[in-house]
Amino acid sequence: xxFMLLFSRQGKLRLQKWYVPLSDKExxxxxxxxxxxxxxxxPKMCSFLEWRDLKIVYKRYxxxxxxxxxxxxxxxxxxxxxxxxxxxxxxxxxxxxxxLDIIFNFEKAYFILDEFLLGGEAQETSKKNVLKAIEQAxxxxxxxxxxx
Amino acid sequence: xxxxxxxxxLIRTIRTARTQAEEREMIQKECAAIRSSxxxxxxxxxxxxxxxxxxxxxxxxxxxxxxxxxLKLIASQKFTDKRIGYLGAMLLLDERQDVHLLMTNCxxxxxxxxxxxxxxxxLCTLGCMGSSEMCRDxxxxxxxxxxxxxxxxxxxxxxxxxxxxxKVPELMExxxxxxxxxxxxxxHGVLHTSVVLLTEMCERSPDMLAHxxxxxxxxxxxxxxxxxxGYSPEHDVSGISDPFLxxxxxxxxxxxxxxxxxxxxxxxxxxxxxxxxxxxxKNVGNAILYETVLTIMDIKSESGLRVLxxxxxxxxxxNNDKNIRYVALTSLLKTVQTDHNAVQRHRSTIVDCLKxxxxxIKRLRAMELSFALVNGNxxxxxxxxxxxxxxxxxxxxxxxxxxxxxxAAEKYAPSxxxxxxxxxxxxxxxxxxxxxxxxxxxxxxxTNSVExxxxxxxxxxxxxLDDISQQPLVQVASWCIGEYGDLLLSGQCEExxxxxxxxxxxxxxxxxxxxxxxxxxxxxGYSLTAIMKLSTRFSSVxxxxxxxxxxxxxxxVELQQRAVEYNALFKKYDHMRPALLERMPIMEKTASxxxxxxxxxxxxTEPSVVEPKHPPPVNQPASQGNDLLDxxxxxxxxxxQTTMPTKPASAGGELLDxxxDLSLGGPAPAPAPPAPASQxxxxxxxxxxxxxFNDIAAAGEAAYNKNGLKIDFTFERANPNPNVAVITIHxxxxxxxxxxxxxxxAAVPKTFQLQLLSPSSNVVPALNxxxxxxxxxxxxxxxxxxxxxIKLTYTHKGSAVQDLAxxxxxxxQSWQ
Numbered sequence: 001x002x003f004m005l006l007f008s009r010q011g012k013l014r015l016q017k018w019y020v021p022l023s024d025k026e027x028x029x030x031x032x033x034x035x036x037x038x039x040x041x042x043p044k045m046c047s048f049l050e051w052r053d054l055k056i057v058y059k060r061y062x063x064x065x066x067x068x069x070x071x072x073x074x075x076x077x078x079x080x081x082x083x084x085x086x087x088x089x090x091x092x093x094x095x096x097x098x099x100l101d102i103i104f105n106f107e108k109a110y111f112i113l114d115e116f117l118l119g120g121e122a123q124e125t126s127k128k129n130v131l132k133a134i135e136q137a138x139x140x141x142x143x144x145x146x147x148x
Numbered sequence: 149x150x151x152x153x154x155x156x157x158l159i160r161t162i163r164t165a166r167t168q169a170e171e172r173e174m175i176q177k178e179c180a181a182i183r184s185s186x187x188x189x190x191x192x193x194x195x196x197x198x199x200x201x202x203x204x205x206x207x208x209x210x211x212x213x214x215x216x217x218x219l220k221l222i223a224s225q226k227f228t229d230k231r232i233g234y235l236g237a238m239l240l241l242d243e244r245q246d247v248h249l250l251m252t253n254c255x256x257x258x259x260x261x262x263x264x265x266x267x268x269x270x271l272c273t274l275g276c277m278g279s280s281e282m283c284r285d286x287x288x289x290x291x292x293x294x295x296x297x298x299x300x301x302x303x304x305x306x307x308x309x310x311x312x313x314x315k316v317p318e319l320m321e322x323x324x325x326x327x328x329x330x331x332x333x334x335x336h337g338v339l340h341t342s343v344v345l346l347t348e349m350c351e352r353s354p355d356m357l358a359h360x361x362x363x364x365x366x367x368x369x370x371x372x373x374x375x376x377x378g379y380s381p382e383h384d385v386s387g388i389s390d391p392f393l394x395x396x397x398x399x400x401x402x403x404x405x406x407x408x409x410x411x412x413x414x415x416x417x418x419x420x421x422x423x424x425x426x427x428x429x430k431n432v433g434n435a436i437l438y439e440t441v442l443t444i445m446d447i448k449s450e451s452g453l454r455v456l457x458x459x460x461x462x463x464x465x466x467n468n469d470k471n472i473r474y475v476a477l478t479s480l481l482k483t484v485q486t487d488h489n490a491v492q493r494h495r496s497t498i499v500d501c502l503k504x505x506x507x508x509i510k511r512l513r514a515m516e517l518s519f520a521l522v523n524g525n526x527x528x529x530x531x532x533x534x535x536x537x538x539x540x541x542x543x544x545x546x547x548x549x550x551x552x553x554x555x556a557a558e559k560y561a562p563s564x565x566x567x568x569x570x571x572x573x574x575x576x577x578x579x580x581x582x583x584x585x586x587x588x589x590x591x592x593x594x595t596n597s598v599e600x601x602x603x604x605x606x607x608x609x610x611x612x613l614d615d616i617s618q619q620p621l622v623q624v625a626s627w628c629i630g631e632y633g634d635l636l637l638s639g640q641c642e643e644x645x646x647x648x649x650x651x652x653x654x655x656x657x658x659x660x661x662x663x664x665x666x667x668x669x670x671x672x673g674y675s676l677t678a679i680m681k682l683s684t685r686f687s688s689v690x691x692x693x694x695x696x697x698x699x700x701x702x703x704x705v706e707l708q709q710r711a712v713e714y715n716a717l718f719k720k721y722d723h724m725r726p727a728l729l730e731r732m733p734i735m736e737k738t739a740s741x742x743x744x745x746x747x748x749x750x751x752x753t754e755p756s757v758v759e760p761k762h763p764p765p766v767n768q769p770a771s772q773g774n775d776l777l778d779x780x781x782x783x784x785x786x787x788x789q790t791t792m793p794t795k796p797a798s799a800g801g802e803l804l805d806x807x808x809d810l811s812l813g814g815p816a817p818a819p820a821p822p823a824p825a826s827q828x829x830x831x832x833x834x835x836x837x838x839x840x841f842n843d844i845a846a847a848g849e850a851a852y853n854k855n856g857l858k859i860d861f862t863f864e865r866a867n868p869n870p871n872v873a874v875i876t877i878h879x880x881x882x883x884x885x886x887x888x889x890x891x892x893x894a895a896v897p898k899t900f901q902l903q904l905l906s907p908s909s910n911v912v913p914a915l916n917x918x919x920x921x922x923x924x925x926x927x928x929x930x931x932x933x934x935x936x937x938i939k940l941t942y943t944h945k946g947s948a949v950q951d952l953a954x955x956x957x958x959x960x961q962s963w964q
Contacts, residue, residue, distance in 0.1 A: 013206055019276060021243045028208070046470040046510060075442075076475060077435035078395045081385065104159055106206065107199060110235055115268075118307040119275040121344050124337040125392045126382045133300065137231070137265045144227040 001079075001120035002054065002069040003030075004113075006102065009063055011035050014102050015109055019120035038067060048076050059083050063099045086116055089130055111137065152185055153178075155199045162207075175209050186217055195221060195232045202236055215240050215247050222254045230258070230266060234273045243279035252282050259289040264300055267293070271301070275308035283312040287319050294326040299335040306330070306341035310348045320349055320356070331366050336383055336390055339370065343396040350403050361404050364411045368418045371397045375425060386430045398422070398439040405447030412448040419444055423456050434464070434472050438479070445483050455490055458483065462494040465501065470510065477501060477513035484520045495521050499530065502537040511537075512545055519552045527560040531570060538578050546581035550574050554586055564597045565643060568604050576611050579618025587623050592735045594628060603643040605632040610647065612657055617666045623674045626661060629654060630678025631732060634685040651686045655679065659695060669704055676707060680714045684729045693718050851955040852938065856883035857912065859892075859938070863959065871929050879920040881912040887942040887949075892922055895937045901927040912942070934958040 006015035013031060022030070037051060038058055049056050051069075057079040058067040066083045070076070087097070089112050094101040102109050115133045116124060124130050153161075158178060165171035182197045190197075198217050205211035218240060221233025241248040251273075258270035271293065274286060290312060293305035313320045323345070330342035350357040374389045374397075383390035401419075405412040422440045427433040437460055444457040461483075464476030480498070484491045491498075498521065501514035515537060522530045531553070538549045553574050561567035571590055574582065594604050608625035616622050629636065633654055639646035661667050661675040676699060683692040696718065699711035717725050852859040860878040881887050890910045896902045907922035928934060936955045941948065 013208075016206065016239075018242075021277065021279075023242060023244060024212075044470075046474045048471060048474055073399075075395055075399070075435060075439050077431055077438050077471065078392065080471070081391060081432050081435055085385075103163075104156055106203065107155075107232065107235060111231065114272050114276075118272050118304055118341075119311045121307055121310065121341070122392050123303050123307055123341055125340050125390050126336055128382050129337060133265075133268075137227075140263070140265055141228045141231065 001074070001117070002071065004069075004117075005031060005034065005065075005067045006109075007031075007035050007065050007067070008099060009039070009065070011039060014064065014099065015106060015113070017110070017113060017117075034067065034069075035065075038065060047080060057083070061087050064102070082117075082122060085122075085127070086113065088127060089116060092127070092131055093134065152181060152193050152197055152200075155196060155203065158200050159203060162204075171207075172209075175204050175207070179204065179209070183213060186213070191224070194224075195226075195229045198236050199232050202232075202239055205239060211240055215245070219247070219250050219254070222251060222258075227263070227266065230269055234269045238273055238276055241277070243277060243282075248277070248279060249281060252285050255282070256286055256289060259286065259293065264298060267301055268304055271304040271308045275304070275311040278308075278311060278315065280315045283315045283319070287312050287316070287322060291322055291326055294323065299333065299338045302333075303335070303337040303341040306338065306345045310341075310345050313348055313352065317352055320353060323349070324356075324359075331363060331370065336393055340390075340393045340396055343367075343393070343400050347396070347400045347403060350400070357403065361408065361411055364401065364404055364414050367397050367401055367404075368415055371401075371418055371422070375422060385432050387427055388432055388436065391432045391436055394422075394436050395439045398436070398443050402443035402446050405443070407448070409448055415443075415447070416449060416453060419449065420453055420456065423453075423460060428463075431469065431471070434467070434469075438464075438475050441479060445479070445487075454487060458487055458490040458494070462497060465494060465497040470504070473501060473504070474510050474513070477510060477517055481513055481517050481520070484517060488521075491517075492521055492523075495526065495530075499533045502533055511541060512548075515541075515545065515549055515552070519556060522556045522560060524560045524562075527556065527562060528566070531556065535570070535573055535577075538574065543581065546578045547583055550578050550582045551586065554589065558593065564600045565603070567593070568597060568600050568607070572604075572607050572611065575618065575621040575624060576615070579615075579621035582618075582620040584620070587620050590620075590624050591627050594624070595631070595732050596734050598734075600643075601628075601632045602635040602641040602646075604628060605636050606641045606644070606647055609636055609649070609654070609657070612661075616661060616664055619668050619671050622661060622667065622671050626658060626671070626674040626678040629658060630674075630681035633678075633682045637686070651682075651688045652691075655682070655686070655688060655691060655695075658682075662695075662699070669706060672704065672707055673710060676710050676714075680710075680717075681729045683718075684726045851877070852940070852953050854951060854953075855944075855949070857881055857887060857940065857942070859940075861955070861958075871927055871931075873926045873928060873934070875924040875926060877922050877924065879912050879922075880916050880918075881914055882916055883944070884914050885945045886914045887912040887944050890920055890942040891940070892920075893939040893941075894924055895939075896926060897932075897935055899928075899930045899932050900934065903927075 002018075002020045004015070004017045005013065007013050013035075016027070016031060018027060034051060034056065037049075038056070041049075047057055047059055049058075054069045055072065055074065055076060056067060056069055057076050058065055059080060060066075066087065068079055068083060070079050090097040090102070090109065093108070093112055094105070112130070112134055115130045115137075116122065124133075162171055162174050165174055178200065182201060185193060185197050194217055198214055198221060201211045201214040201217075205214075214236065218233050218236035221229040222237060224230060224233065237248070237251060241251075255270045255274055255278075258266050259274075261267050261270070271290070274282065274290070278286070290305050290308045293301050294309055296302055296305070309323050309326075313323070327342070327346065327349075330345070331339065333339050333342065346360055346363070350360055371394060374394055377389060379387075380389050383393075385391050388394070398419075401411075401415050405415055419440055422436065423444070426436050426440075428437060441457040441460050444453050449457075458480075461476045461480050464472045465480075467473060467476075477498070480491055480494070495518075498514055498517050502511060502518060504510055504514065515534070518530060518534060518537075522534075534549065534553055534556075538546060538553065541549060553570065557567055557570045561570070571593070575590075594601070597604070605628045608621075608628050611621060612625045612629075635641070636647075636649055636654060637651060639648065641647075658675045658679050662672055662679075667675070676696070679692055679695055683689050686692070693715075696711050696714045699707050700715050702708045702711060717728065721728075851861045858880050860880075862876045862878065864874040864876075877892060879890065879892065888911050890907070890912050892904075892907060894902060894904060903925045905923040905925070907920050909918075909920050912918075912920050926934060936958075937952065938955060939950070939952050941950045943949070
């Protein structure tokens with residue numbers, strides 16, 4: 001996976017994870033263009049498109065678009081499953097997750113993603129294990145802060 | 149200084165902003181506060197401030213002044229600080245900045261930290277954004293962690309190693325020992341990441357690939373366990389056990405099995421098992437099937453397995469889920485070359501996808517696939533669907549589709565008529581999207597479809613009456629009208645009801661193109677040249693002269709040049725005009741025009757031949773118009789009309805070549821000969837610099853001698869083309885009365901092409917006082933024995949005389 005973007009229906013970025021080295025300016029341009037392209041697509045269209053020289057896989061969950069750019073050899077259908085797994089993780093963590101949760105706790109969304117994917121590939125295929133790791137890390141954080 | 153506001157509060161505040169300006173103001177205020185806080189080196193709130201900065205960065209505001217702060221957080225001992233610090237590094241830094249190198253030491257320390265979650269943070273950051281230098285420095289640490297028994301760390305180390313290898317491929321070797329028993333792990337996380345690591349190594353190095361082939365049995369076993377094992381809640385997704393791992397294993401198997409018989413055989417069974425047992429009701433099952441199909445197609449699988457794979461794709465095509473249909477089309481496109489027959493079986497489903505509502509790539513893929521499946525057997529049905537698609541598809545696909553249609557039509561057209569009809573359909577419905585280079589190709593095709601000229605020009609003319617906005621259509625149409633306008637007038641069309649049209653009407657249309665705003669300069673050029681050509685085919689020469697002279701002062705330089713040259717033709721070179729504006733010869737295709745062969749009108753067998761409407765009589769005088777077709781029976785091409793191929797025409801320059809071309813004949817004779825413009829053949833040959841005639845010592849042959857009319861044949865061979873025999877007939881009249889309205893016609897068998905130049909006169913004077921001569925040129929590419937049927941009509945002593953004869957005893961030199 002080269003990058004993952006989460007954005008609202010108004011085109012506001014809620015999360016951006018980049019697995020390839022690109023400057024801030026380049027990232028901004030790609031995000032802007034890709035977001036526009038996807039928002040322009042009709043609901044009946046399929047979840048895959050070829051954009052520039054990338055394969056894009058996207059899916060909308062409620063008011064959020066989850067969009068991944070994958071390599072040529074990557075399996076698009078399993079990428080949809082990866083997106084779904086991430087949403088499930090968020091859901092379990094936040095309890096019926098909605099966009100606001102991700103807005104107000106964006107750093108947590110990143111932490112969860114970083115326990116699920118690393119360098120663009122899945123590091124853990126068990127939902128339970130990912131959540132357990134997050135839980136433990138959170139605990140560690142609380143101890144460190146002494147509940148400030 | 150009051151404590152900086154908390155992250156959540158900032159977010160809340162910013163979200164209350166009603167305008168962009170208001171938001172910017174808030175952000176700027178907060179940034180200023182954060183900056184001063186940074187300056188004070190405040191440890192307590194650094195984490196909070198950086199977090200806020202990251203939020204503002206996500207909104208699109210600059211946050212570079214926080215980069216160093218991230219590094220300070222990473223260096224801190226507090227877990228919270230590290231968490232935010234590493235996150236910040238991943239968001240704000242990238243390897244192009246020197247700052248990131250400062251992280252290296254911190255990461256190194258954290259890789260050896262006592263807390264696995266800290267180690268995890270370090271591994272994650274390194275594996276996400278580590279530069280080559282960092283990777284080089286820290287590879288050893290990663291390798292160490294790859295060997296740990298802590299699965300939490302081991303799985304992260306594996307993916308971190310993948311990143312290191314991607315950045316610094318030379319380091320791949322050092323990870324080899326650690327891979328030894330990666331696959332014996334029970335932990336799925338480790339298994340998954342190990343397979344990813346092995347895949348990366350095999351993809352990059354053929355040596356590694358060979359080395360890891362021995363893992364195939366182990367991989368097969370793991371996959372088998374996943375499929376056979378019962379329900380495992382931890383890894384279950386809709387009834388399938390760890391689909392992510394299954395897919396990765398299948399992908400690795402693909403790489404290991406490719407080109408290797410033994411490995412391919414070892415995985416045959418498991419692939420068949422996965423292909424048949426996987427639940428297909430949900431996307432996850434189909435994801436596994438998809439990967440399986442890709443693997444089957446890539447390795448050396450037995451044919452039964454391949455057919456199974458293609459059938460899976462065929463079922464995918466029928467799936468309600470459009471995503472599944474999409475991957476099916478993409479995969480089928482990849483396999484259509486190698487497994488053509490198997491894919492053909494699913495042709496109708498594929499063609500249905502053309503009608504799919506999803507405008508995007510799917511329809512394009514379906515179109516590409518459809519073109520790949522077109523062959524001689526299905527061309528009619530497929531073309532119907534493809535033309536329908538052309539009508540309704542997105543403009544962005546139309547050009548490709550039109551080109552594809554032309555190519556397929558050229559390769560597999562079942563008949564000339566069908567071919568012309570198809571071209572017409574494309575030109576009239578998608579005319580403006582047709583590529584520019586199609587125009588010369590189409591012209592070439594039309595020229596070579598000799599018997600369809602009348603039909604083609606008629607259809608094109610009618611199309612022009614409807615619509616002159618589509619330039620490629622207009623260009624092809626003008627060119628044809630210029631060439632075959634006489635056929636339009638004479639109402640010779642066999643294929644459909646001939647239209648009644650006058651010269652003025654035709655010229656009106658062409659002149660209309662010249663003045664229309666819709667016409668491009670190129671189109672205007674075509675129509676001006678067409679008008680000029682008609683000066684030798686129509687009788688309204690004065691009108692044409694007028695038009696041409698007007699454009700002698702056109703602002704368009706191209707048009708002006710043409711008009712001036714044509715004017716000159718009228719004034720100074722009028723005697724050359726008919727020769728120069730002759731019918732175009734059949735053009736040979738150059739390599740650039742495509743892989744198809746020359747469309748020869750003779751000697752061609754077509755599955756469904758254009759049916760001749762007239763019976764094949766031998767001796768009876770047929771009515772006007774189709775006489776010569778009758779002479780040799782039915783199916784023959786009207787051979788008079790053809791001319792010999794001269795040189796290969798270049799792909800776009802035929803029109804400009806018109807004036808430079810060496811055209812070989814006189815005007816094509818209509819049933820009644822045109823007013824004989826005295827046409828010494830040598831003038832044409834004078835246009836070329838080399839002597840054209842080699843006299844063959846062939847005796848004049850008395851081909852016909854009856855009722856006082858004697859016809860002798862003499863032979864010569866034209867130099868540039870040894871296959872062309874030039875025969876001159878000499879008609880003499882030994883009776884006391886003149887033979888007036890003398891017309892000589894000839895026809896040759898299918899394997900020849902014949903051209904009749906105009907006679908010297910149509911009166912054969914009595915008592916051998918003079919002869920009428922006429923030149924016949926015969927192309928004899930197959931070097932066959934020349935046979936000829938001749939028909940003579942004349943008026944003698946007040947009554948009309950007609951006679952037919954066959955001439956067979958041509959001397960060998962004339963045709964060898």
